[in-house]
Amino acid sequence: MNPIVSRPPLVSIRDLKIHFPMRSRMLFGKPEGVVQAVDGVSFDIRRGETLGLVGESGCGKTTIGRAILQLNRITEGSITFDGKDLSSAAEPDARRARRRVQLIFQDPYASLNPRMSVGRAIAEPIRLHGLRQGEAAIRERVHELLVLVGLAPSYASRYPHEFSGGQRQRIGIARALACEPELIVCDEPVSALDVSIQAQVVNLLQDLQEKLGLTYLFIAHGLSVIQHISDRVAVMYLGRIAEIGERRDVYGNPRHPYTRSLLSAVPIPNPKLERARRRIVLNGELPSPLNPPKGCRFVTRCPIALERCSREEPPLAPGAHGGSLAACWRSEELDSLLPRPVAA
Amino acid sequence: MTPILSVSDLKVQFGSAENGVRAVDDVSFALERGETLGIVGESGSGKSVTGLSLLRLISKPGRVIGGSILFDGRDLLAMDEKEIRSVRGREISMIFQDPMTSLNPVLTIGRQLTEILEVQGGLTPGQARTRAVELLALVGIPSPERRLGDYPHHFSGGMRQRVMIAIAVACRPKLLIADEPTTALDVTIQAQILDILKSLQKEIGMALILITHDLGIVAGMADRIAVMYGGRIVEEGPTDPVFEDPRMPYTVGLLRSTPRLDRPEERRLRPIRGLPVAPRGEARFCRFAPRCDLVEPVCTREAPQLEAAGAEGQRAACHFAERVPELLHTQEEAAQ
Numbered sequence: 001m002n003p004i005v006s007r008p009p010l011v012s013i014r015d016l017k018i019h020f021p022m023r024s025r026m027l028f029g030k031p032e033g034v035v036q037a038v039d040g041v042s043f044d045i046r047r048g049e050t051l052g053l054v055g056e057s058g059c060g061k062t063t064i065g066r067a068i069l070q071l072n073r074i075t076e077g078s079i080t081f082d083g084k085d086l087s088s089a090a091e092p093d094a095r096r097a098r099r100r101v102q103l104i105f106q107d108p109y110a111s112l113n114p115r116m117s118v119g120r121a122i123a124e125p126i127r128l129h130g131l132r133q134g135e136a137a138i139r140e141r142v143h144e145l146l147v148l149v150g151l152a153p154s155y156a157s158r159y160p161h162e163f164s165g166g167q168r169q170r171i172g173i174a175r176a177l178a179c180e181p182e183l184i185v186c187d188e189p190v191s192a193l194d195v196s197i198q199a200q201v202v203n204l205l206q207d208l209q210e211k212l213g214l215t216y217l218f219i220a221h222g223l224s225v226i227q228h229i230s231d232r233v234a235v236m237y238l239g240r241i242a243e244i245g246e247r248r249d250v251y252g253n254p255r256h257p258y259t260r261s262l263l264s265a266v267p268i269p270n271p272k273l274e275r276a277r278r279r280i281v282l283n284g285e286l287p288s289p290l291n292p293p294k295g296c297r298f299v300t301r302c303p304i305a306l307e308r309c310s311r312e313e314p315p316l317a318p319g320a321h322g323g324s325l326a327a328c329w330r331s332e333e334l335d336s337l338l339p340r341p342v343a344a
Numbered sequence: 345m346t347p348i349l350s351v352s353d354l355k356v357q358f359g360s361a362e363n364g365v366r367a368v369d370d371v372s373f374a375l376e377r378g379e380t381l382g383i384v385g386e387s388g389s390g391k392s393v394t395g396l397s398l399l400r401l402i403s404k405p406g407r408v409i410g411g412s413i414l415f416d417g418r419d420l421l422a423m424d425e426k427e428i429r430s431v432r433g434r435e436i437s438m439i440f441q442d443p444m445t446s447l448n449p450v451l452t453i454g455r456q457l458t459e460i461l462e463v464q465g466g467l468t469p470g471q472a473r474t475r476a477v478e479l480l481a482l483v484g485i486p487s488p489e490r491r492l493g494d495y496p497h498h499f500s501g502g503m504r505q506r507v508m509i510a511i512a513v514a515c516r517p518k519l520l521i522a523d524e525p526t527t528a529l530d531v532t533i534q535a536q537i538l539d540i541l542k543s544l545q546k547e548i549g550m551a552l553i554l555i556t557h558d559l560g561i562v563a564g565m566a567d568r569i570a571v572m573y574g575g576r577i578v579e580e581g582p583t584d585p586v587f588e589d590p591r592m593p594y595t596v597g598l599l600r601s602t603p604r605l606d607r608p609e610e611r612r613l614r615p616i617r618g619l620p621v622a623p624r625g626e627a628r629f630c631r632f633a634p635r636c637d638l639v640e641p642v643c644t645r646e647a648p649q650l651e652a653a654g655a656e657g658q659r660a661a662c663h664f665a666e667r668v669p670e671l672l673h674t675q676e677e678a679a680q
Contacts (some may be wrong), residue, residue: 194387194620196616198615199602221530224604229614236546262531263605266531267534267538267564269557269559270563271584281535309453
């Protein structure tokens with residue numbers, strides 16, 4: 001089958017919890033509560049794949065991305081990168097791992113120093129990690145990287161403000177690639193771009209993956225982009241994984257009511273299809289992660305919740321006929337309760 | 345029946361005539377009562393400026409330099425400041441992408457709602473309060489009576505947008521302009537807001553101009569579509585033919601570069617090459633020519649006019665509008 005499956009995963013996340021204590025506004029006051037941004041999440045990222053991490057704002061997807069980059073302290077659980085546990089690794093090891101995991105941000109303008117030429121910005125990590133020796137070799141590498149992301153080598157002497165949003169995102173990608181990473185965490189990399197430019201960047205990311213054998217964790221709230229780029233997809237809700245599986249399964253036959261409602265809410269640029277669709281409209285809004293509901297996290301908004309759902313938390317489990325893993329007590333009878341998405 | 349809104353040859357200029365940006369260039373369209381027009385385009389296409397100019401909200405260095413806007417038989421561009429103020433909020437309302445910046449942070453939402461009801465609607469404070477509660481209930485805000493005393497920061501993004509909509513429809517306007525009303529919201533909240541807009545439109549009978557970059561939203565909401573590029577409407581018509589048989593290569597490009605849920609097996613997007621350029625000076629050529637796959641010498645010499653092409657009521661600004669489907673087909677065969 002898939003050759004990717006047989007190799008050990010590049011990243012293993014087990015029972016990950018990341019909680020942020022909320023301080024009282026009073027000096028020396030007691031903490032007012034704990035934001036359970038990520039609360040018991042386990043999944044693997046396989047070598048060479050793109051794992052799409054999708055969910056609405058506040059679901060914890062960015063927090064997980066930042067934890068893999070060692071930018072967030074882990075409250076409980078573990079993140080293993082290429083066999084090494086990041087939370088217990090000694091500083092030199094942790095630093096080496098940091099080079100191998102890079103980040104692409106949503107807003108490339110905010111992530112580039114406006115007073116640093118593009119060439120210097122890209123050269124900085126090369127110098128820092130000692131990846132090339134000597135100025136000539138570094139300059140040559142910068143030019144190579146610019147060409148790799150579809151920019152002219154002469155752009156090295158220009159400054160970020162001289163570029164459009166799409167070009168800046170290419171510069172951000174070049175800078176990430178400068179570290180010669182194995183995993184790139186792409187956090188909403190195309191959300192701020194216009195659709196014609198978004199497609200250029202998505203295609204570039206796909207080309208680079210093929211050329212360099214990269215692994216992506218692709219974080220986005222846009223389900224259509226995630227479907228397009230991912231091999232596997234994880235859907236998050238309020239700090240937990242609601243569903244995870246192969247792209248085809250999650251989109252074609254989602255086994256969690258949240259995934260179904262999300263998919264039904266995405267507008268499709270096809271007027272006839274749009275008119276014929278039945279949306280699963282969710283009640284209310286996302287509950288506060290300070291005080292998440294008992295039992296299943298989705299229970300307050302679920303259109304098919306039972307009494308049991310507010311008592312017992314459903315485990316992430318496979319179906320009787322395979323498919324994705326879903327955390328729902330009613331996933332086996334879902335087809336008789338909620339419509340399937342049109343994507344199938 | 346005469347249309348509620350009829351815009352002809354609207355031109356909006358930012359800066360000087362030679363070097364400034366012609367943000368809106370010869371834009372003409374009409375809107376029937378109760379109809380929904382979707383204006384789609386990317387950043388800088390002129391869609392928001394078109395919306396703002398309908399309410400005469402263009403501020404310096406921008407100015408309307410030509411054209412006419414007939415609303416319910418009256419020319420909005422010829423009105424004095426007092427007359428246009430009586431139109432704003434009462435006959436034409438507008439909502440924006442970010443409700444936080446359009447709500448006053450130091451006034452309760454009750455105050456902001458009753459203000460328009462008293463000033464524009466002529467209600468007494470008591471009547472205004474009753475009506476404000478009804479309006480909040482109408483846009484789906486739970487326990488509306490209690491929430492009148494809350495400030496904007498007490499509300500989530502989706503709830504704030506509901507408040508904005510309640511204020512916008514308070515005086516039962518004949519036209520609502522919604523500029524990217526759901527862009528800042530999560531997809532499930534977006535679906536709720538679009539549902540509210542649809543049902544309010546039916547109830548009040550107002551016309552709706554929906555300005556968005558999202559082709560999916562207009563597909564579900566709009567009766568007609570206007571696609572803008574470089575300050576001009578480059579394709580316009582009833583929703584179905586514009587999506588199914590587009591006659592302007594830019595519309596085709598937009599559709600092809602959009603990842604879509606209904607095409608799960610399409611593993612490669614087809615972007616439009618190059619970058620959009622701000623429209624400067626007079627258009628003596630097709631603004632899309634530098635990015636167009638079907639470009640011919642004539643495209644760089646002569647600006648195409650918006651003319652009938654394709655289905656009934658469909659218009660496209662392309663020298664080859666009639667042949668676009670055939671040309672694209674040939675091109676695709678050559679590529680394979």
